[in-house]
Amino acid sequence: MSLAIPPLTGARRLLPILSWLPLYQREWLRADFLAALAVWAIMIPEGMAYAGIVGVPPIMGLYTIVPPLVAYALLGTSRLLVVGPDTATGLISALTVGAIALQGTADFNTLTSTLAVLIGVFFLLFGALRMGWVAAFIPTPVMRGFIEGLVCVTIIGQVPHLLGIGGASGNFLVKLRYLLQHLPDISLAPMLAGLLSLVAMLLLRRFVPRVPSALVVAVSATIIVGLLGGEASGISVVGSLPTGLPHLLMPAFDPRILMELAPGALAIVLVGYAEALGGAKAAALQGGGEIDPNQELVAHGPANILSGLFGGFLVVGSLSKTSVAMAAGARTQVTHLIAAVFCFLTLLLLTPLFRDMPHPALAAIVIAAMLHLSKPDYLRDLFARSRSELALAAVVILGELMLGVLQGIALGVVIALLMLIYRTSHPKGAVLGQLPGTEAYRDVEMHPEALTFPGLLIWRTGGDLFFASIGFFSEGLKGALAASHPPAKHVLLDTGSVNFMDTSGCDALLTIIRELQSQGITFSFARVRDRVRDRMRLGGIEAAVGSANFYERVTDGVRAWQRNAVVRPAITP
Known part of the structure; x- marks a missing residue:
């Protein structure tokens, strides 16, 4: 079925039925x-x-x-x-x-x-x-766990009625x-x-x-x-039901009661x-x-x-x-x-x-x-795909069974939010190397065949740089520098995954750059988004690094470093 919906007007936005009903076909x-x-x-x-x-x-x-x-x-x-x-x-x-x-x-x-x-x-x-x-x-794992727990709670509540x-x-x-x-x-x-x-x-x-x-x-x-x-047969029945339409019911607008109902x-x-x-x-x-x-x-x-x-x-x-x-x-x-x-x-x-x-x-x-609502196959599939998310679903189910339905779903949402905060504040940085015969750069841990360059560290930031993540980013970068062999003298930061940088992240990154520059380590950037570049300009990072050291591609940054350092790539030992 295909309906060519006309452009939305104020009335159509308020009443979407006005968009499709005029196009209704008799058949x-x-x-x-x-x-x-x-x-x-x-x-x-x-x-x-x-x-x-x-x-x-x-x-x-x-x-x-x-x-x-x-x-x-x-x-x-x-x-x-x-x-x-x-x-x-x-x-x-x-x-x-x-x-x-x-x-x-x-x-x-x-x-x-x-x-x-x-x-x-x-x-x-x-x-x-x-x-x-x-x-x-x-x-989805929280929602699925909620439904699976709800299936158990609802059925156990209905079994007594089923058995009389x-x-x-x-x-x-x-x-x-x-x-x-x-x-x-x-x-x-x-x-x-x-x-x-x-x-x-x-x-x-x-x-x-x-x-x-x-x-x-x-x-x-x-x-x-x-x-x-x-x-009379011994089976409980519904009994007489009122015939006709319901009357308008005035809700209980007691502020105290409404406050008690609000969380639910x-x-x-x-x-x-x-x-x-x-x-x-x-x-x-x-x-x-x-x-x-x-x-x-x-x-x-x-x-x-x-x-x-x-x-x-x-x-x-x-x-x-x-x-x-x-x-x-x-x-x-x-x-x-x-x-x-x-x-x-x-x-x-x-x-x-x-x-x-x-x-x-x-x-x-x-x-x-x-x-019919229960989907145990989803949990079996989750076991193969992500043990942590299966654990999250299990926590919700057990929370519902042991604490209650509201407590179970609340526990799942809170844990999911904590996991979100942890993941955003712990960006997965990585040392990058060049895949042989290509201009693609990948994590050397996942791709041991990737080529690295003695004296150059290509570091992927892994996520946004803000007040909660900049400390973890700093630890990862310094750890990679300490592990580089021979010691890297130039850092090329791939910031393609950075969509946001706040003032805390900008100030901390400038401090890191100046600290490493004092140790003789130079910096350049690749794939910096326009809004992030504006933050870096206003925060003094561009001035500290030099506007010429910002490149559109990682390959451009590597080639510029090669021209300056006059070195050849080698496979990481």
Whole structure:
């Protein structure tokens, strides 16, 4: 599909739908209509099931569907991304609100909707500030470790519902111990309902993936339990659900409560946005179009605010639901507008049909969704590619299991930031040599065949030179000079990797140059970027070295040194 999007005006930037809707082709309507049925078929049962993760009644899962679908269709830049309830962020919501109110109470439900509004405000604020880059601070191993740990935490929380026994609060180990202690309390009827539902979900996804397995299992389990007498059969059911549309809900705007909700809201925005942006980019690769990261933040704002105001909970872009839409042939966001109409009619007319839906079946839907999220192959691949990043993912997983979900993701982000700081402050400098028969210069440790030049040290800086890295650069350079044989009398600095130099780095580099010049060592530079050259000029480095000693290529610097020193290259012993 190809849409020639006209140039963006102010209105089109605010409402991206104005860019593509005028170009909509009538022949796409059939595909979008059928895809909308598939989206509806997955969002109704999963919305009710995910409400259990968030810790609220199933009806709130239905309230969560319609407003976000409409809001994102109007404001989002992805043609295919589906915004709705989510497992990963849903558990963070439950933990955040659970620290303030008791689950199962009206206060808990109200605060859950309040949290959604607060999340929407943060999304809007970050979008207005054009902070689409924030997702970069969750590296893939941290995100993957977070999801793998979340799979374990969510499943252990749903297994008691699957088996028909009570649950427990606490971390993974506490819930696991509780489950093992209460295995004798399992009743046959709920256990069979849960396990058969789970097996059916897994088999349908494996052998007939195009069938809406969640809807099939939910409807089948509801009919069977209803025929057996509903709750009288010994199986816990959803019970009566209110019919009709939700009323506008005033969030709890108590400043103290908002302050307590804010850390969880920020964590959800960071994690949810990273997940949503990944889903939007994956959809763009298949369906075409361009994604505006900042507009995606803006679009998630009203989606969450409206969900909270209408009695729902948080939403983010979902890759799993988007995959369903794409597999069903969706062409544009018209799919999701039609799906919103179907869900709207469900609220008006069909909620009485869900009265006998068994809780074990809802737990099975959640567990199957979490198993689908798990990607152990990624961890095996990471083991071969980077042990340090595998360790980072493992720390996140263990942090979630032992400390908690929020603590686990926070620990992973903090460690990732520390690793980033370490790497930027420890640039990997290297002695360079010339590859035989070429004008290419490479690290002599990686390329022992590279030629070096007696009396000349070619040193690659390895990264930016600023207050945190200049000390490590100085140690590396002086160490290379001390190890050179015969002792180098000229240093050619390859600064092609230096994009930034602050005043601290400039002053320190000038001090290093003058110190080595006092020892009879001269300096020249190669591949200096214009902005870095300006810094060197203002900082006095150019005057100390001489403007003639700046070269466009390493080869030019080497040839100039050869003309001055009249020496021949030799292979490093």
